[in-house]
Amino acid sequence: MDLEKFITLRKGLLEFLILGIVSSGRVYAADMMQRLSKTDFATQEGTLYPLLSRMRRDQLLDYEWQESETGPPRKYYKLAATGRKQLAEFREYWKSLTSLIEELGKPCKP
Amino acid sequence: MQTVIHVSLSGHSKTFQLDQEAYNALQAYLERARARLGRDPDYEEVLRDLEQSIGEKLNKSLRADSRVINRREVEVVLAEVGAVNTGNGDAPADPPPPFGRPRRLCRIEEGKWFFGICQGLAAYSGIAVEWVRSLFVIVSVFTGGLPILIYVIMMFVLPVVQTRNEYDASLRTHVGAV
Numbered sequence: 001m002d003l004e005k006f007i008t009l010r011k012g013l014l015e016f017l018i019l020g021i022v023s024s025g026r027v028y029a030a031d032m033m034q035r036l037s038k039t040d041f042a043t044q045e046g047t048l049y050p051l052l053s054r055m056r057r058d059q060l061l062d063y064e065w066q067e068s069e070t071g072p073p074r075k076y077y078k079l080a081a082t083g084r085k086q087l088a089e090f091r092e093y094w095k096s097l098t099s100l101i102e103e104l105g106k107p108c109k110p
Numbered sequence: 111m112q113t114v115i116h117v118s119l120s121g122h123s124k125t126f127q128l129d130q131e132a133y134n135a136l137q138a139y140l141e142r143a144r145a146r147l148g149r150d151p152d153y154e155e156v157l158r159d160l161e162q163s164i165g166e167k168l169n170k171s172l173r174a175d176s177r178v179i180n181r182r183e184v185e186v187v188l189a190e191v192g193a194v195n196t197g198n199g200d201a202p203a204d205p206p207p208p209f210g211r212p213r214r215l216c217r218i219e220e221g222k223w224f225f226g227i228c229q230g231l232a233a234y235s236g237i238a239v240e241w242v243r244s245l246f247v248i249v250s251v252f253t254g255g256l257p258i259l260i261y262v263i264m265m266f267v268l269p270v271v272q273t274r275n276e277y278d279a280s281l282r283t284h285v286g287a288v
Contacts (some may be wrong), residue, residue: 011197029159044192046143049159051197053152071166072121075159 010041015051017041019079019087022061026076052077060086114178119165120158126168131181135188136164143194150196163191217264220273225265233277 021032029048036042055061060083063075079087115133116125128136143160147153167187168179218229221239228246232239250257271277 029163044190045160045163046192047195047197049156049163050147050150050194053150053156053159057152071169072123072162 014041014043014047015055016087016090018048018051018055019060019083019090022077022079023084023087026078028066028074028076032077055083058082112178119168120161122162122165122169126165127178128184129178129180132179132184135181135184139188139191139193146194146196148196156194160191160194164188167191215264215268216271216277217268218271218274218277225261226270227261227264227268229274230264230268230271230277233274 017036018032021027021035027035029045029052033043033045033048052061056063059080061077062080063077065073066076068074113130115128115130117128117133117136118125140157140161143157144153147156150156164187167190168183171183171187172179213234215234216230217226218233219226220229222229223243228242229239231237232242235242246257246261271280
């Protein structure tokens with residue numbers, strides 16, 4: 001699925017997938033990349049960090065610092081209220097899109 | 111002879127030892143990242159996060175703590191981190207130097223002595239208002255009051271702006287909409 005069109009589509013979806021991952025509990029950036037690494041949405045710090053920073057600015061996410069045993073302290077992300085709302089809306093919308101796409105593929109009734 | 115540069119990366123208490131080429135590669139990456147973040151208000155924080163990750167990855171590839179890191183190692187790490195991509199297309203976010211619209215001469219109410227024309231000229235030209243006023247007086251003395259006539263005409267012709275900030279801001283918004 002390397003068509004240019006699909007790449008554009010994936011770019012737009014990444015933000016919602018991040019919301020999905022963060023909804024599962026407190027995660028830090030490396031967890032997110034780990035979760036996405038085996039998917040079509042594999043991403044790198046260079047893309048993820050500016051996105052996380054914008055999502056925090058849009059009040060979708062929030063983070064807190066936590067000490068780590070192996071290195072410098074890490075930012076652990078969690079959903080903010082707006083983010084939770086947006087994720088729910090996105091899931092609803094996605095369902096309606098899926099059924100629309102399937103619906104459109106069926107032959108027209110007379 | 112080898113130059114070793116000690117680099118501290120955000121979040122890491124220890125310093126990393128890089129040779130000159132490795133340092134140049136890292137420096138170039140961070141500069142490009144900065145440019146690509148453009149007007150992102152949190153660019154400093156994003157750069158700190160990137161530095162921290164680069165440090166973590168360098169740490170992993172370092173077995174002995176006090177080893178000099180070469181360019182190849184830095185490049186491998188930078189490729190893992192990936193170029194900064196803000197999602198606004200890959201074009202640098204800094205707009206090209208704007209041609210803007212021509213500056214407009216206005217009267218400025220803030221700090222005026224009479225009708226704010228010298229203030230307006232000062233804002234228009236970037237010359238301090240004291241100089242504009244002094245010039246005005248000097249030229250008036252030598253030309254028998256020609257600037258005074260011009261002043262009176264300007265009083266009627268020029269639009270009025272309340273403050274210098276407002277004037278500067280109006281230039282920016284017009285220029286910024288590229």
